[in-house]
Amino acid sequence: MLFVGIDIGASSTDAVLINENKDIIAYNVIHTGANHKIAAEKVLEELCEKSGHGINSIDAIVGTGYGRKNLENITWNITEITCHAKGTNYFFPSVRTILDIGGQDSKAIKIDNYGNVTDFIMNEKCAAGTGRYLEAMARVLEVDIKRMGELSLLSTQNIQISSVCTVFAESEVISKIAEEKKVEDIINGIHNSVCLRAVALLEKIIIEPDIAMTGGVAKNIGIINNLQKMLGFEIKVYKEPQIIGAMGAAIYALEKSIG
Numbered sequence: 331m332l333f334v335g336i337d338i339g340a341s342s343t344d345a346v347l348i349n350e351n352k353d354i355i356a357y358n359v360i361h362t363g364a365n366h367k368i369a370a371e372k373v374l375e376e377l378c379e380k381s382g383h384g385i386n387s388i389d390a391i392v393g394t395g396y397g398r399k400n401l402e403n404i405t406w407n408i409t410e411i412t413c414h415a416k417g418t419n420y421f422f423p424s425v426r427t428i429l430d431i432g433g434q435d436s437k438a439i440k441i442d443n444y445g446n447v448t449d450f451i452m453n454e455k456c457a458a459g460t461g462r463y464l465e466a467m468a469r470v471l472e473v474d475i476k477r478m479g480e481l482s483l484l485s486t487q488n489i490q491i492s493s494v495c496t497v498f499a500e501s502e503v504i505s506k507i508a509e510e511k512k513v514e515d516i517i518n519g520i521h522n523s524v525c526l527r528a529v530a531l532l533e534k535i536i537i538e539p540d541i542a543m544t545g546g547v548a549k550n551i552g553i554i555n556n557l558q559k560m561l562g563f564e565i566k567v568y569k570e571p572q573i574i575g576a577m578g579a580a581i582y583a584l585e586k587s588i589g
Contacts, residue, residue, distance in 0.1 A: 331389045333587065334377065335579025336370055337410065338362060338397030341433030341461050342546060343369040344576040345377045347388075350588065352420065352581060356381035357573045366397035390583040394575055396434070408582055410575050411439060411450050417578030418542050419445025421568045426538040429528055429557075429565075430574075431547035433461040438531045440538065449535045458494050459527035461547050466496050467520045470503050471513055478517050482552030485518035487511075492523075499523070518552065525556045532561075542566040544574040 331350040337343065343362045347355040358377045362369045370393070378385055393401040394413040401407065410430075418428050419441060428439040436459055440449040453459060468475040489511055493499040499520075506516045524547070532541075541563050547553055548571035558565055568574060 331584075331587070332383060332387055333580050333583040334374065334388050334391045335413065335576040335581070335583060336373060336391065336393050336395075336401065336404070337413065337573075337575035337579060338366050338370060338393065338395040338401065339432050339572075339575075340396050340435075342572055343373045343395075343397075344573045345373040346573050346576040346580045347377055347381050347383065348577070348580045348584065350584060352584065354577070355383070357570065357576070359570070359572050362397070366400040367402060369397075370401050390587045392579040392583040392586075394579040396432075405583060406586060408579065411437065411447055413575045413578030413582065414544050415439055415441045415447045415578065416445050416581045417574035417576070418544060420577060420581060421574070422540065422542050422566045425540045425542040425566060427532065427535070427541045428544060429532060429541065430544045431460060431524070431528065431553075432545045436460055436528060436531055438528075438535050440535050451531060451534050453527070453531055456495070458496055458499070459524045461545070463496050463499070463524065464520070464547065464550070466500055467503055467517075470500050471507070471516065473513065473517070476549075478521075479549070479551035479553065481514045482518040482521050483555065484514040485512075487515045488522075489515045489519035490522070491516075491519045518556070521550070521552045521556050524553060525560055528557060529560050537561065537563075539563050540566060542568075544568075544571050546572050
C-alpha cells in the first residue's frame with residue numbers, strides 16, 4: 331500500500347510517498363508559485379516519476395498546509411499543526427517542542443510522546459521573523475538566501491536590527507550598508523532578530539526539550555546556531571526539514587486508511 335502527503339506552503343510545496351511500514355519511498359520539494367492546484371499536480375507528478383509508481387497505485391492522499399483547501403482529488407485534508415507534530419514525532423520521538431518557521435508564519439508546538447498536539451501558538455499575521463522576511467533582507471543585501479547562514483558565521487561584530495516591520499527593517503539594513511558595516515555582521519543581526527521573535531513565541535508555550543525545528547528556515551545554519559545559543563539547548567533538524575509536514579500528512583493517510 332502507498333500513501334502520499336502533500337504540504338502546500340506559501341513558499342514551497344512538498345510531497346512524501348510512504349509505504350505501509352512508514353518507509354519513505356520518495357519525496358519532492360518545489361516552489362509553490364501563484365497557483366496551488368498547479369503546484370500540487372506538479373509535485374505529485376514528479377513524485378510519481380521519482381518513485382516509479384503511478385498515481386493510480388496510491389491508496390490515499392492527504393493535503394495539509396496553507397493551501398490545503400484548494401487541492402483537488404485528495405482523500406482528506408488536515409491542519410499543518412497536526413502534520414508537523416506527526417512528522418516530527420516520526421523522525422525525532424524524543425522531541426516535545428517544535429518550532430516551525432515557514433514562508434509566511436511561525437508556529438511553536440508542544441507534543442506528547444505519541445506526537446499528539448498538547449499546545450500551540452502562531453505568530454501574528456506579519457512577515458517579520460519568517461522566510462519572507464529573510465528573503466526581503468537577502469534582496470536588499472544582494473546575497474543569495476542560501477548563503478546567508480554560512481556568511482553569518484563569519485560575523486565578528488554584533489549589530490542590532492530592531493525594527494519589527496519588514497519594510498522598516500529593510501530601511502534599517504540599508505542604513506547599515508550606508509554605514510559600511512560588514513555584510514556578515516548585518517546578516518547575523520538579521521538572524522538574531524528572527525531568533526528573538528522565535529524564542530518569544532516558544533516561551534509562550536513553555537519550552538520543553540528535546541526541541542526540533544521544521545520548515546525551510548531550518549536549513550539556515552546561522553539561525554540554528556543563534557537559536558541554540560539563546561535557548562541553551564540543541565535543536566534537532568532533519569536532513570530535509572521542509573518535508574516534515576508532508577511526512578506527517580502521509581502518516582495520517584496511512585493511519586486513517588488502515589485504522
